[in-house]
Amino acid sequence: TAGGLMRTEFISFPASYTVQQVIDEMRAKREEFSDYEVKYVFVTDSVGKLVGVLQMQDLLLADPATPLSRIIIEEVLTVNHRASLDELISFFEDYPLLGVPVLDDEQRLVGVVLRSDVQDAETDRITQEHLETQGIVGGDELRTMPLVLRSRRRLSWLSVNIILNIIAASVIAYYQDVLSSVIALAVFLPIISDMSGCSGNQAVAVSMRELSLGVVRPSEVFRVWWKEVSVGLINGLILGALICLAAWLWQGNIWLGVVAGAALAINTVVAVSIGGTVPLILKGRNVDPALASGPILTTITDMVGFFLALSFAGMLMDKL
Amino acid sequence: TAGGLMRTEFISFPASYTVQQVIDEMRAKREEFSDYEVKYVFVTDSVGKLVGVLQMQDLLLADPATPLSRIIIEEVLTVNHRASLDELISFFEDYPLLGVPVLDDEQRLVGVVLRSDVQDAETDRITQEHLETQGIVGGDELRTMPLVLRSRRRLSWLSVNIILNIIAASVIAYYQDVLSSVIALAVFLPIISDMSGCSGNQAVAVSMRELSLGVVRPSEVFRVWWKEVSVGLINGLILGALICLAAWLWQGNIWLGVVAGAALAINTVVAVSIGGTVPLILKGRNVDPALASGPILTTITDMVGFFLALSFAGMLMDKL
Numbered sequence: 253t254a255g256g257l258m259r260t261e262f263i264s265f266p267a268s269y270t271v272q273q274v275i276d277e278m279r280a281k282r283e284e285f286s287d288y289e290v291k292y293v294f295v296t297d298s299v300g301k302l303v304g305v306l307q308m309q310d311l312l313l314a315d316p317a318t319p320l321s322r323i324i325i326e327e328v329l330t331v332n333h334r335a336s337l338d339e340l341i342s343f344f345e346d347y348p349l350l351g352v353p354v355l356d357d358e359q360r361l362v363g364v365v366l367r368s369d370v371q372d373a374e375t376d377r378i379t380q381e382h383l384e385t386q387g388i389v390g391g392d393e394l395r396t397m398p399l400v401l402r403s404r405r406r407l408s409w410l411s412v413n414i415i416l417n418i419i420a421a422s423v424i425a426y427y428q429d430v431l432s433s434v435i436a437l438a439v440f441l442p443i444i445s446d447m448s449g450c451s452g453n454q455a456v457a458v459s460m461r462e463l464s465l466g467v468v469r470p471s472e473v474f475r476v477w478w479k480e481v482s483v484g485l486i487n488g489l490i491l492g493a494l495i496c497l498a499a500w501l502w503q504g505n506i507w508l509g510v511v512a513g514a515a516l517a518i519n520t521v522v523a524v525s526i527g528g529t530v531p532l533i534l535k536g537r538n539v540d541p542a543l544a545s546g547p548i549l550t551t552i553t554d555m556v557g558f559f560l561a562l563s564f565a566g567m568l569m570d571k572l
Numbered sequence: 573t574a575g576g577l578m579r580t581e582f583i584s585f586p587a588s589y590t591v592q593q594v595i596d597e598m599r600a601k602r603e604e605f606s607d608y609e610v611k612y613v614f615v616t617d618s619v620g621k622l623v624g625v626l627q628m629q630d631l632l633l634a635d636p637a638t639p640l641s642r643i644i645i646e647e648v649l650t651v652n653h654r655a656s657l658d659e660l661i662s663f664f665e666d667y668p669l670l671g672v673p674v675l676d677d678e679q680r681l682v683g684v685v686l687r688s689d690v691q692d693a694e695t696d697r698i699t700q701e702h703l704e705t706q707g708i709v710g711g712d713e714l715r716t717m718p719l720v721l722r723s724r725r726r727l728s729w730l731s732v733n734i735i736l737n738i739i740a741a742s743v744i745a746y747y748q749d750v751l752s753s754v755i756a757l758a759v760f761l762p763i764i765s766d767m768s769g770c771s772g773n774q775a776v777a778v779s780m781r782e783l784s785l786g787v788v789r790p791s792e793v794f795r796v797w798w799k800e801v802s803v804g805l806i807n808g809l810i811l812g813a814l815i816c817l818a819a820w821l822w823q824g825n826i827w828l829g830v831v832a833g834a835a836l837a838i839n840t841v842v843a844v845s846i847g848g849t850v851p852l853i854l855k856g857r858n859v860d861p862a863l864a865s866g867p868i869l870t871t872i873t874d875m876v877g878f879f880l881a882l883s884f885a886g887m888l889m890d891k892l
Contacts, residue, residue: 313602320870378695386705394787411814413767440756461712491727
């Protein structure tokens, strides 16, 4: 929040001061002020409410006897101390300012949020999200950290993943008889699993980016789903046709191609539907979408993909 | 580069000017200067070389007749116009400045790079890298873009991936006879493939982050490899033991567990070795590591994982 990111070292003077008084006080506190990053000077009233901002040039060029109230810019852009990082990011996108004053609920000036601090926080968040989608959780990893810590942090994610993998692969165990009759299908199960995972991850990446840009809201699940279905249909049909062709050329049996191709095509639509919407749903429920979208996606698409391929093969058993 | 990111609107005066001349000229050009983001004032000599920088306060507090040469700060931090984004990022990490003057090879002042512009460029790069690791290439995607464009951009990546997948899965085709004798192994092939891919992607994420932080250089491949091997051995043994136990409980045959567990354990070491080092090797050869690391990793680990599981099963056939 703005309250957490703001700096509480700022320069402010009462509106009753003259330019000369400001210059005198600035000269006296020169050492102290030189550490401050932004050179805005704020003007407040008797109870600490912000009434305006001064530009250095105006101070430089005005007559020393002028009261501050005469040269202040009164229309000052401000943010509330509870403003979120997202709100601060879009504020600095809208206005070319180096900093913005932070007001409490009584409109009193309590600090300044700098553009550079907001951007640092944004960079940290994007890096963190990326690491989380790749299974690095519980804080960033550097290779100089102790081996046991690095190993444990990665394992905390891998051990959840192996359980989900076993659940997904149990679909294959259930259809063992079909698979042993059509062993050629074993080649296509990992392809269907991996390709659907990739298609779904593309949809996750687009949703995560749209969420962080603020161009999509968690409530727009249905619109996003529809947008993904149309891409999924096109890409699923093309990829399904490719895999169908590969299977046909390899085994000389078009029905094997139809089974593998249809499973991949349908599962692509399933994968992008899940990948596109799950981040929105998780965000709407305040669960971190970067962390949870991937495992949900791959577990469901693996199960559905294996089920589709093996059940289609079961139906067409006499032709395979 | 600094030359590409810099702003060419900056305020500079000859060292021969007095404070009063500066104030007069600033007053005259007030409208123009008010658009400039940073209020540093630079001082140059007769051929445009940077000789110092002025702080607004000093201008404010000095006697009007003082020549600029008396009040300038002469030790100015600068960057060359060919400085890379990485160099600029680490510059602003080291120094709490809002901007840095950019000099050409003759030490002439040619522009100013702002901290905020460097941070914007860094944020864009991180976002872009993340999208590329997720298979969104050829520019960012928004769901408001035309369907055909969105579909084609995603397909450009998926169509490469499907070829790599077919190559990797062809290992299974080669070992069809083994697999049809030990059909239970079909359940474990996707688990080995997915788990190794995850372990490798964690190593990719750590390497990408260390590269962007500048704490690892492309030449340190051997050190990184060794660091990854140690993590890979621990995590591989633990994950291998888990999968061995699951296989043993399910089929009542410990040898099936040994085959699956050993394949996963060894392939985890292979995966983290590839995942950790490939980004460094690609970066050293000026190939975009974000784009190419993932496909190389998953193709090799899939092939090795399938080969290990199926060849171990072939060796232990009479016990399975």
